[in-house]
Amino acid sequence: MSTNLKTADEVLTDNAEGMSYLNRLPRRVVMLYLPMAVFVFVLLFPFYWMAITAVKPNEQLTDYNNYSPFWVVGPTFDHIKYLFLETSYPGWLWNTMLVAVGSTALSLVASVFGAYAIERVRFTGSRQIGLVIFLAYLIPPSILFIPLAFIVFKLGIYDSRLALIFTYPTFLIPFCTWLLMGYFRSIPFELEESALVDGANRWQILVKIILPLAVPGLISAGIFAFTLSWNEFIYALTFIQSSENKTIPVGVLTELVRGDVFEWGSLMAGALFGSLPVVILYSFFVDYYVSSMTGAVKE
Numbered sequence: 606m607s608t609n610l611k612t613a614d615e616v617l618t619d620n621a622e623g624m625s626y627l628n629r630l631p632r633r634v635v636m637l638y639l640p641m642a643v644f645v646f647v648l649l650f651p652f653y654w655m656a657i658t659a660v661k662p663n664e665q666l667t668d669y670n671n672y673s674p675f676w677v678v679g680p681t682f683d684h685i686k687y688l689f690l691e692t693s694y695p696g697w698l699w700n701t702m703l704v705a706v707g708s709t710a711l712s713l714v715a716s717v718f719g720a721y722a723i724e725r726v727r728f729t730g731s732r733q734i735g736l737v738i739f740l741a742y743l744i745p746p747s748i749l750f751i752p753l754a755f756i757v758f759k760l761g762i763y764d765s766r767l768a769l770i771f772t773y774p775t776f777l778i779p780f781c782t783w784l785l786m787g788y789f790r791s792i793p794f795e796l797e798e799s800a801l802v803d804g805a806n807r808w809q810i811l812v813k814i815i816l817p818l819a820v821p822g823l824i825s826a827g828i829f830a831f832t833l834s835w836n837e838f839i840y841a842l843t844f845i846q847s848s849e850n851k852t853i854p855v856g857v858l859t860e861l862v863r864g865d866v867f868e869w870g871s872l873m874a875g876a877l878f879g880s881l882p883v884v885i886l887y888s889f890f891v892d893y894y895v896s897s898m899t900g901a902v903k904e
Contacts (some may be wrong), residue, residue: 651876659684659874666869684870693848694875697856702882704766704832704841704852708773712830713823716777720785721811725797735786742779746839749775757844769852773834774849781826788822789815824890832883853879 623660657879658666660680665672671677719738723731752770762768782856792815841855850862857875861868 652880655873655877655880659870659877661870663870666768684868685874687868688871688874688878691697692746692860692871693851693856694853694878696849696864697851697853698879700766700850701835701852701854701879704769707766707770707833708777709827711770712767712774712777712781713827715774716781716785716826717811717816717823719778719782720789721777721815723782724786724789725794725810725815726807731872738779739783740779742776742783746776746778750839750843753840754843763844764850765844766850769834769837769841772840772844773837777830777833781830784826784829785819788819792818828886828890831886835879835883 657675659675660682660684661677662679662681665677692750722728723735723738753775757763757768757772760771762771796814796818797810800814805813836854837852838854841852842859845855848856851859853875857872857879860873861872862897
C-alpha cells in the first residue's frame with residue numbers, strides 16, 4: 606500500500622517520468638531557455654530596430670563604418686517631431702482608429718446574429734452555410750476590391766472613411782462568425798431550453814444569456830477584427846485618395862516615401878507608433894483571446 610502511495614506522489618513531482626529530463630540545468634537550457642530566448646529575440650527585434658531607427662540622426666542611418674547599426678549614439682527626436690508636426694500623421698492615426706472601431710462594431714453585430722442563427726437555431730443546411738461563410742474568408746482581397754470599388758463609386762462614398770468602414774466587414778465577418786460559432790457551440794443548450802420553458806424569446810435569450818456567457822469570444826473576435834482593420838492596406842489604398850483621409854499603413858508609405866527618397870527615421874517612427882495600439886490591446890486581453898480561440902476549435 607505504501608509503495609502505491611509513493612508511486613502516486615512521484616507522479617505529481619518533477620522526479621516522475623515525464624518532465625524529469627528537465628531537472629538538469631544543461632538540459633533545461635537547451636530544451637527550454639534557449640528556444641524561448643530565440644523566440645523572444647525574433648519577436649521583439651523588429652520593435653527594437655524600429656525604435657533605434659526612429660531616434661537615430663540621419664548620418665548614422667547609412668554610415669556603418671563609423672557607427673553600429675544595432676545601437677544609436679546621440680539619439681534625436683527630430684524624426685518624431687517631423688512626423689507629428691509636419692505631416693498628417695495625427696490625422697491618419699485618428700482615421701485608422703475611427704475606421705477600425707466602426708468596421709469592428711459592424712462586423713461583431715453581423716457575426717453575432719449569424720453565428721447564433723447557425724449554431725443555436727439549427728435550421729436546415731446551417732452547417733453548410735457556416736462552412737460557406739468561413740470559405741468566404743479565404744477569398745483574397747485583391748479579387749474583391751474590384752467589384753467593391755464599383756459599389757463604392759455608385760454609393761458616392763469614394764475617398765471617405767465610410768468607404769473603408771463598409772468594405773472591411775467583407776473580410777471581417779466570415780472569420781468572426783466562424784469564431785463565434787465555435788464559442789456559441791460550447792455554451793450548454795440546457796440554459797437556452799430552460800429560458801424557452803420560462804417564456805423567454807430568442808432576442809431575450811441572445812441578449813441576457815448567450816452574450817454574457819460569450820464575452821471572451823466577443824473580445825477575441827473584436828481583437829481580431831480590430832487588428833485586421835488597423836493593418837489593412839489594399840482597400841485603404843484603393844478607396845482613399847486625399848491625404849487627410851488616409852490611414853496609417855497607406856499614409857506612412859505614400860507620404861513619407863518620395864520617389865527614391867526614404868525618410869527612414871520618420872518611417873520607423875510611424876510604424877512604431879502605429880503598432881502600439883494593437884500591442885496594448887493584446888497585452889490587456891490576451892487571456893480572453895486564447896480562451897476563446899480554444900473554445901472555437903475544441904469541437
